[in-house]
Amino acid sequence: MILNSYERMVARRYLLPGKGEGFIFLVASISLVAVALGVAALIIVMSVMNGFRAELFDKITGLNGHAIVQGYEGRLPDWQQIAVKARSLPGVTSATxxxxxxxxxxxxxxxxxxxxRGMRMEDFQTNPVISKNVKAGDLRLVTPDSGRVAIGSRLAQALGAYPGSTISLISPEGRSTVVGTVPRIVSYTVAAVFEVGIYDYDNSFVIMPMQDAQNLLLMGDTVSTVELQTTNPDRVDTxxxxxxxxxxxxxxLIDWKQMNSALFDALEIERVAMFVVLSLIVLVAVFNILSSLIMLVRAKTRDIAILRTMGASRKGMMKVFVTVGVTIGSLGIILGLILGSIFLFFRQGMLNAIQYLTGQNLWDPSVRFLSDLPSKTDPFEVTAIVVTALVLSFLATLYPAWKAASTDPVQVLRYE
Structure with missing residues (x-):
């Protein structure tokens, strides 16, 4: 929509408050702020939801793989053959x-x-989810037959353990005696404490070398699971x-979709529901733009009539009021992008401040799974939010612009 010089001048004049138009300017300002808050809320919530899903997916698959072959009754015979076959398949990157x-x-x-969890030493020492999140101790000390293990940070807190402490693992698979089976109790030294950021893992995981786990559980040379990683998680079943x-x-054979289907389906449903609900904020802001433009048209009826008598076209008047409304919406969108970016950048600090002021734990990891508030902004979603807000702002200008263009200068100026 191209405006000529006088149309730009009129639109610029109508964007600023004139004499006795303070209330109209206030309503327009509220509309701008409402659009900004709606856009910011959408960007923040969608980014947090995307970050939550991505972080959860990365950490879950980083520890459990994209799929697992789980043996019946906790035993997987011929696991070597299964692992070799899996590694030979196109698209499979590892079989552990x-x-x-x-x-x-x-x-x-x-x-x-x-x-x-029993793992080969080279596997857990090179697994980034574990090796890059060691909070205390040294993971390199966890070697076969050393009697050392690594435990999750929240489990360490619950047991009062730290690197150098001794913990005892109790297995029901013990010695058979005349009075029944005696549980097997083996003591280990804590060599490292890790925190992967998923509450359930940090609260329960004990990592030890494969040979030590086989000895503890009396499994011989067998394993219970083969973890599989692929090049494309979305095509893991194929x-x-x-x-x-x-x-x-x-x-x-169980893939990540089956293992966590309820969780990820719930996240997707919540993500869509939040988008729909928060879009109502933008819709309310658009109605504010509509009402402010209607009031502006009524206040400028005499000016519009004079412009019409001076040669202004109906199309030109429509362009002026459409420009005013879209400008308010655009400024609100820009402000919303800035507010959303600032909040996402300082999200954890803001969350901690709100928790401190309210005394409430708003991000309980036992409920939210993750320890920190994640974020992952999708450029396509941001573009969709901006385009939606712009389109709604444009639609809100059509009726007031039409009313302005349909003003009859003869009727308005008859008694002037």
Whole structure:
């Protein structure tokens, strides 16, 4: 929409308050702020939701892979054959043997349920989710037959353990005696404490070398799971389909979608619902633009009539008021982008400040899974939000602009 010089002058004049137009200017300013808040809220919430999903996905698949082959009854015979076959498939980047078993741990008179994970030393020392999140101790000390383990940070707090402490793992698979099976209790030294940022993992994981886990659980040379990583998580079922016949009868092939389907489906539903609800803020702001323009048209009826008698066209008057409304919406969108960017940059500090002032834990990791407030801004979503706000702002200007263009100068100036 191209404006000539006089149309630009009139539009610029109508954007600024004239004599007795303070209330109209106030309503227009409220409209601008409302658009800014709506755009900022949408960007912030969508970015946090995207960040939450991406962070959760990266950490879950970083520890559990894109898929697992889980043996029946916790035993996976011929796991070497399965791993070799999996590595030969196009799209599979790794096949890692694991042992996972829920046990009990005790230390300092405290007892907690834990998830013991046995991994090859080279696997857990090179796994970035673990190796890059060591908070205390040295992960390199966790070696086979050393009697050392690494534990999650929240488990360490619950047990009162730290690097150098001794914890006991209690396994129901023990010695058989005349009075029954005696639980197997083995003591280990804590060599490292890690924090991956997912509450359930930090609260339960005990990492130890594969050989130590096999000895603890009396598993011999077997494992319970083979973890698989692929080049494309979204096509994991297609990539691993040729592995299904080999796994049949020995275990179950489970991908990340099946393992976490309820969680990620709930996140997607919540994401869509939040977008719809927060879009109402922008819609309310657009109605404010509509009302402010209607009041402006009524206040400028005499000016419009004079301009019409001086040769201004109906189309020109429409362009003037459309420009005024779209300018208010555009300024609100720009302000919203700035506010959203500032909040996302300082999000954790702001969250901590709000929690301090209110005394409430707004981001409880036991409920939210993650320890910190994540963020991942999608440029396509931001573009969609901006375009939606612009289109709604434009639509809100059409009726007032039409009313202005349809003003009859003869009727308005008859008694002047």
């Amino acid at each position: 043997p694991l042992i996972e078993q829920p046990l009990m741990a005790s230390a300092n008179g405290r007892v907690e349920g834990v998830l013991v 990539i691993l389909a040729p592995l299904q016949p080999l796994v049949q009868g020995k275990g179950a």
